[in-house]
Amino acid sequence: MVLVSTRNPLNMGAVARAMSNFGVFHLRVVDPYEVAFRRAKSAVGASELLANAEEFSSVADAVADCALVVGTTAVGPREVQHPVRSLEDGARVIRRKLAPAKVALLFGSEKYGLSNNDMSHCHWLMRIPTRAEHRSMNLGQAAAICLYELVRKGRPGGPIERKPVANAAEVERITTVLFDVLRFTRYWNPGSSKSTEEKVRRLIRRLHLEKGDAEVLLGMLRQVLWKVNVDSKK
């Protein structure tokens, strides 16, 4: 579980408690409101789980070692750029992945949810099927429902054999080298906007790169970057 920019210590505590209820023990926080984080950690009855929460300054760092990054959203598929799965479908996909690889589940701030930039690090989004007239859930409750659904016993039937997929750090490395290539080759104008970067970041995630393929592509991109660099200095 990754909490991004959470502000309310009670919510952090509630998430930690639900995690303990359902046997999920790794909590990471990104850019938390400092006072809230300290208060949550020192609250009476605060769990070991909360005390051991790891703090990161960016989503990229927090999900670096994860093979699948899933965001949560209260809004419908038409309002976001990402594929959106229902919690039930999404949880089924995550359960299939979980055994061999780390999966990050991201929750945004109480007020704004995940930003577009946060989401650009996600492979897809998951939505709890709340009523259209009152979509936005309390953070602690939303987390509890996701955890409940995630630990639900799966249907019988063996997992599908898959090649190991690239983790988020490997995918992000490709992304940043590609950004350099796009700048050097003037595919991007010097002042290219944040949203253009986010579009490309999302595109790269949609490729669901296998580990081996990610290495090959990174090698290609580095070679391109080197060549463009050398030539432009002639």
Next chain:
Amino acid sequence: MVLVSTRNPLNMGAVARAMSNFGVFHLRVVDPYEVAFRRAKSAVGASELLANAEEFSSVADAVADCALVVGTTAVGPREVQHPVRSLEDGARVIRRKLAPAKVALLFGSEKYGLSNNDMSHCHWLMRIPTRAEHRSMNLGQAAAICLYELVRKGRPGGPIERKPVANAAEVERITTVLFDVLRFTRYWNPGSSKSTEEKVRRLIRRLHLEKGDAEVLLGMLRQVLWKVNVDSKK
């Protein structure tokens, strides 16, 4: 939803919010801690649902007009006198009943849960499958999970909506431009073998490119090729 002897106004508010999220509107409270109930009702942002909550002095009165009364418990079947269903099974039974008749779902106090007397009004009990080492859930979270499961649609939802994928011609166009790029940048030696080409061709197919993404990638590759070409002629 029937809350019995709830003490914390925040929990009452949380239950009401989750009810609104999932479209369940009748809240009844039995013997609430008076201060908590008044505080919850008058809280900023307290819902209409909470304002309309009905107050009763006994469980018997609160469930009088219900055809099915279900209690919730954190403990296992061996510790109570009642039949205990998992939430998933119980919710299925409740969904079958709900259409023609009123069903009451009881939650006990934060500290002690439902008393034996409260339970004696129940047809059976329902349990959320938490970890044996940490069974007891926060009231607001437990209620949210029950509501989520109760309004669950019988069948799993439809598959994720997919964008149209690139056809073979579009994928092959990307492949050939990439081949040129790899030659120009000396990623490949002049005499690179057929099998090397095939490896890259397979890799590109494994990406399962969407149509739109294929166009974007082709544009990037053409720009790289143009730049490498121009520079090498300097």
